[in-house]
Amino acid sequence: MSHDEHRTGEGATEGGTGSHPVGGAASVPAKPVHDGHRVELRVGDPVADPGLGTHEPRPTDIDPAAEKRAERQISLLFAISALLTLGFCVAYFAIPRDTEFAGTNALNLTLGVTLGLALLLIGIGAIQWAKTLMDDHEMVEMRHGSSSSAEDRAEALAAFEQGADESGFGRRSMLRGTLLTSLGVLGLPAVVLLADLGPLPGDDPRKTVWAKGVHVVNDVDGKKLRLDDIQFGQLVNGQPGVFFETEDGEPLYEGTELLNAKAKASVVLVRMVPDEIVNAGSAAKGVEGVLCFSKICPHLGCPISLWEQQTKNLICPCHQSTFDLADGGSVVFGPAKRAVAQLELGLDEEGYLIAMGDFPEPVGPSFPEFYQD
Amino acid sequence: MSTRIETEGSSTASTKRSYGPLAGPTRWIDDRIGLAGLAKKQMRKVFPEHWSFMLGEIALYSFVVLLLSGVFLSLWFDPSMVEVEYQGAYAPWRGVHMSTAYASSLDLSFEVRGGLLMRQIHHWAATLFLAAMLVHMLRVFFTGAYRKPRETNWLVGLALLQLGIVEGFAGYSLPDDLLSGTGLRIAEGLMRSIPVVGTYISFFVFGGEFPGSDFIPRIYVAHVLLIPGILLGLITFHMLLLVYNKHTQWPGPGRTNDNVVGYPLLPVYMAKAGGFFFVVFGVTALMGALFQINPVWAFGPYDPSKVTAGSQPDWYMGWLDGALRMMPALEFTVFDWTFSLNVFLPGVALMGLLFGVLAAYPFVEQWVTGDKREHHLLQRPRNAPTRTAFGVAGITAYGLLWISGGNDIIATTFGVDFYTITRTLRILIFVAPVLAFIVTKRICIGLQRQSAETVLHGRESGIIMRSPDGAYSERHVPLAPEAAYALTAHDRPDVAALPPATDHNGVAAPHNRVQHARARLSRFWYADDRQKPTADELEQAHAHGHDDEPAPELDSAQEFQGVNELGLPRRH
Ligand code: HEM
Ligand code: FES
Numbered sequence: 001m002s003h004d005e006h007r008t009g010e011g012a013t014e015g016g017t018g019s020h021p022v023g024g025a026a027s028v029p030a031k032p033v034h035d036g037h038r039v040e041l042r043v044g045d046p047v048a049d050p051g052l053g054t055h056e057p058r059p060t061d062i063d064p065a066a067e068k069r070a071e072r073q074i075s076l077l078f079a080i081s082a083l084l085t086l087g088f089c090v091a092y093f094a095i096p097r098d099t100e101f102a103g104t105n106a107l108n109l110t111l112g113v114t115l116g117l118a119l120l121l122i123g124i125g126a127i128q129w130a131k132t133l134m135d136d137h138e139m140v141e142m143r144h145g146s147s148s149s150a151e152d153r154a155e156a157l158a159a160f161e162q163g164a165d166e167s168g169f170g171r172r173s174m175l176r177g178t179l180l181t182s183l184g185v186l187g188l189p190a191v192v193l194l195a196d197l198g199p200l201p202g203d204d205p206r207k208t209v210w211a212k213g214v215h216v217v218n219d220v221d222g223k224k225l226r227l228d229d230i231q232f233g234q235l236v237n238g239q240p241g242v243f244f245e246t247e248d249g250e251p252l253y254e255g256t257e258l259l260n261a262k263a264k265a266s267v268v269l270v271r272m273v274p275d276e277i278v279n280a281g282s283a284a285k286g287v288e289g290v291l292c293f294s295k296i297c298p299h300l301g302c303p304i305s306l307w308e309q310q311t312k313n314l315i316c317p318c319h320q321s322t323f324d325l326a327d328g329g330s331v332v333f334g335p336a337k338r339a340v341a342q343l344e345l346g347l348d349e350e351g352y353l354i355a356m357g358d359f360p361e362p363v364g365p366s367f368p369e370f371y372q373d
Numbered sequence: 374m375s376t377r378i379e380t381e382g383s384s385t386a387s388t389k390r391s392y393g394p395l396a397g398p399t400r401w402i403d404d405r406i407g408l409a410g411l412a413k414k415q416m417r418k419v420f421p422e423h424w425s426f427m428l429g430e431i432a433l434y435s436f437v438v439l440l441l442s443g444v445f446l447s448l449w450f451d452p453s454m455v456e457v458e459y460q461g462a463y464a465p466w467r468g469v470h471m472s473t474a475y476a477s478s479l480d481l482s483f484e485v486r487g488g489l490l491m492r493q494i495h496h497w498a499a500t501l502f503l504a505a506m507l508v509h510m511l512r513v514f515f516t517g518a519y520r521k522p523r524e525t526n527w528l529v530g531l532a533l534l535q536l537g538i539v540e541g542f543a544g545y546s547l548p549d550d551l552l553s554g555t556g557l558r559i560a561e562g563l564m565r566s567i568p569v570v571g572t573y574i575s576f577f578v579f580g581g582e583f584p585g586s587d588f589i590p591r592i593y594v595a596h597v598l599l600i601p602g603i604l605l606g607l608i609t610f611h612m613l614l615l616v617y618n619k620h621t622q623w624p625g626p627g628r629t630n631d632n633v634v635g636y637p638l639l640p641v642y643m644a645k646a647g648g649f650f651f652v653v654f655g656v657t658a659l660m661g662a663l664f665q666i667n668p669v670w671a672f673g674p675y676d677p678s679k680v681t682a683g684s685q686p687d688w689y690m691g692w693l694d695g696a697l698r699m700m701p702a703l704e705f706t707v708f709d710w711t712f713s714l715n716v717f718l719p720g721v722a723l724m725g726l727l728f729g730v731l732a733a734y735p736f737v738e739q740w741v742t743g744d745k746r747e748h749h750l751l752q753r754p755r756n757a758p759t760r761t762a763f764g765v766a767g768i769t770a771y772g773l774l775w776i777s778g779g780n781d782i783i784a785t786t787f788g789v790d791f792y793t794i795t796r797t798l799r800i801l802i803f804v805a806p807v808l809a810f811i812v813t814k815r816i817c818i819g820l821q822r823q824s825a826e827t828v829l830h831g832r833e834s835g836i837i838m839r840s841p842d843g844a845y846s847e848r849h850v851p852l853a854p855e856a857a858y859a860l861t862a863h864d865r866p867d868v869a870a871l872p873p874a875t876d877h878n879g880v881a882a883p884h885n886r887v888q889h890a891r892a893r894l895s896r897f898w899y900a901d902d903r904q905k906p907t908a909d910e911l912e913q914a915h916a917h918g919h920d921d922e923p924a925p926e927l928d929s930a931q932e933f934q935g936v937n938e939l940g941l942p943r944r945h
Binding site for chain 2: 051105122134140142145264299334
């Protein structure tokens with residue numbers, strides 16, 4: 001910051017502006033108005049700069065009583081603020097955590113209101129102080145171009161060139177080349193070191209826990225489902241039975257592993273009158289009109305949960321992709337491109353619904369290798 | 374720099390005058406770091422005043438509120454994905470398995486006194502931070518404050534806005550509730566849509582498959598350390614540049630391109646800005662007390678098989694969500710590689726496009742207009758019709774995307790089906806910005822004409838006069854010179870400086886295509902503007918018509934009371 005700031009000083013710029021109306025009959029427009037500072041009319045401009053107006057005194061500038069009153073009022077704001085802050089501390093200890101007041105938590109309300117008002121009053125007081133009591137003469141400061149002076153620039157460049165020259169960086173091409181190479185190569189570890197951020201995708205996005213014989217169970221209580229448990233027109237949320245199975249009292253899936261598996265394996269079951277199913281291939285994957293589809297949206301993976309019984313449409317709440325479950329889960333509307341994946345169903349010997357294998361394609365959002373194998 | 378410190382040192386030593394109790398400490402500090410030279414300049418630095426200059430301040434202060442409330446939250450929040458069985462104060466989830474992160478958010482809300490308040494202050498301040506930054510950016514745009522020499526600060530500001538959005542999304546993800554998990558699910562899908570490397574990016578970011586257990590701890594470090602650190606650095610730079618380039622001001626009597634008129638930092642701005650910080654803090658605290666935001670306990674822990682219907686992201690993500698909803702299903706596979714443009718274009722590329730256009734705008738405008746001067750005076754939006762029209766077109770597009778983000782809510786509220794809404798929006802997104810552009814430009818030019826009229830013929834007084842021969846006319850009150858000056862103090866664009874689009878034979882000169890495109894653009898930029906009246910026009914206006922009127926009794930010059938926000942004369 002090499003520029004000096006010239007201050008014209010408080011009040012120094014007040015010019016007595018005469019009243020020179022323009023636009024009316026009596027004015028002489030192109031004549032500059034003299035205010036002791038700027039008199040020249042810029043080329044092409046119709047009206048000259050009349051200069052800063054006069055300073056209008058405020059009541060507090062001229063009336064000592066008004067000044068005292070303002071001071072007292074502002075002090076009062078600060079004093080109330082201090083009281084409110086003390087009130088905040090009292091409330092912190094006095095109000096039990098779980099008291100209700102007017103439908104909200106009383107402690108939260110009291111703490112927030114006391115703190116909020118205390119802060120607000122300090123702010124309003126300070127601004128009032130500035131507005132009513134601090135000197136309000138406008139000041140003028142000159143600007144300077146943002147650039148450095150031409151000499152400074154030349155000197156800086158010369159200094160740089162001299163330095164660069166003394167280093168020999170330009171001449172010694174072998175040194176330069178090897179140094180730049182060694183520095184450039186240093187970028188590699190910065191990338192390589194990140195490789196352990198995650199495993200390589202491998203087959204993971206393609207597989208779910210569904211396999212031949214896995215029971216389709218109710219997602220809340222883990223009960224196995226029979227055909228009769230699903231009414232016509234009804235939509236039931238399902239999960240693979242393995243999520244509810246235990247081994248030596250320990251669940252097979254828990255924590256992160258359970259969430260990761262669920263994010264791919266969640267399904268919905270619908271039951272339609274077989275005539276309503278327009279897609280024969282899709283009907284064949286079900287059992288007596290009971291069909292099973294992935295619950296994970298092929299758009300961006302939200303659980304698709306809105307069921308329109310009349311139209312047999314399943315709608316994703318995230319971006320409204322709409323899938324026709326009577327037509328193999330095909331897309332009727334929305335940003336999703338692919339049909340929602342269907343899981344082939346069968347029955348075990350006892351008549352419970354089971355999967356006949358994994359999904360035929362990856363579930364959830366597309367990825368670049370989606371159609372590779 | 375070095376010479377300055379030397380002279381400062383010697384002058385300090387020779388200072389005889391005593392400054393009361395401050396003399397000792399300031400002497401001690403100055404003997405060591407020699408700040409007096411800087412302080413003497415900056416302490417009485419002049420800042421101009423205008424309500425719209427407070428928008429950036431709101432952003433700055435809400436950032437400070439975020440730092441303070443965020444530090445408080447980080448004392449209790451535990452960003453761990455370890456599964457626990459909740460046994461805390463909130464009865465509905467007792468016995469439920471959840472992540473430690475979610476459980477600690479519940480503890481913050483129900484067991485730490487003041488915790489809920491701080492969570493709500495933090496979230497409200499985040500909302501305010503982003504809103505203030507956005508509106509501040511619009512202010513800078515529509516007044517041309519980004520012009521030379523402030524292009525750098527425009528770019529810094531854009532970086533701040535982008536980082537702010539990322540930071541807000543990261544914070545929103547931390548509590549690991551159902552809503553934040555749904556947001557992450559979508560973010561993971563966006564990563565996958567990146568051509569060729571998408572799957573790898575997703576696996577590296579999430580440490581494997583979604584949701585995994587690595588993401589929340591990772592994003593936590595980004596949220597509390599990395600991004601706030603960068604934000605802090607950039608904000609400092611933003612402020613330093615502001616001080617160096619000095620603030621822009623509205624043109625008006627005595628306010629020129631070469632000066633700054635306003636009040637000194639010490640004491641007026643210290644008091645006003647400092648006070649304003651407390652106002653912003655106070656308002657966010659009151660909001661935290663009175664208005665619920667993000668009640669994570671109501672959503673439940675994240676479960677990838679569940680979703681709350683009508684779930685909405687924070688407002689600043691709404692437009693992206695809307696773009697995803699609006700986009701038709703465009704996905705194809707070439708050479709076995711799948712390109713999900715239905716996701717990539719709205720979800721990833723659009724953000725890049727928006728910020729790319731915003732970053733390029735000052736330079737494009739400079740190139741088209743050939744204007745390489747330094748500008749320290751703000752422009753009224755009407756005086757830059759093309760820019761204003763572009764801005765309004767952009768806001769229109771943004772608004773439509775945002776509406777699209779709430780299409781389900783609009784559908785249920787107004788009983789329209791969302792297919793109709795989405796189809797309409799798909800058309801409007803192309804048509805409406807163009808219409809907005811045309812209409813805005815017309816309005817601006819109309820306003821320019823009105824200003825020019827006022828300068829030439831004075832203000833309309835509302836008094837109807839009947840002349841002796843029976844003609845009616847409205848009495849025009851002459852303008853005070855201050856008012857007339859404020860209306861004409863802006864620059865007159867130099868359209869003629871550019872080469873013509875065709876050579877003297879009327880044929881496009883082949884070598885100079887770029888120059889021609891530029892000339893054509895420049896004409897498009899300016900040609901329809903009503904430039905401010907020239908001195909000749911003004912003289913003519915006075916020579917005609919008004920000579921027979923009596924000298925005005927309504928002397929508006931007497932009413933002049935300085936200028937208002939728009940640089941227009943303030944009257945009573
Ligand atoms: C520009 C800055 C910031 C923005 C926009 C931001 C935004 C957010 C948002 C939207 C949330 C979710 C709040 C909720 O409803 O629970 C959040 C949570 C959180 N933030 Fe920030 N934040 C910022 C800075 C910080 C800083 C500097 C810290 C700490 C030093 C911090 C610490 C936290 C913590 C610990 C949480 C989780 C608390 C919880 O949800 O229970 N934040 N942040
Ligand atoms: S995630 Fe289902 S439509 Fe986007």
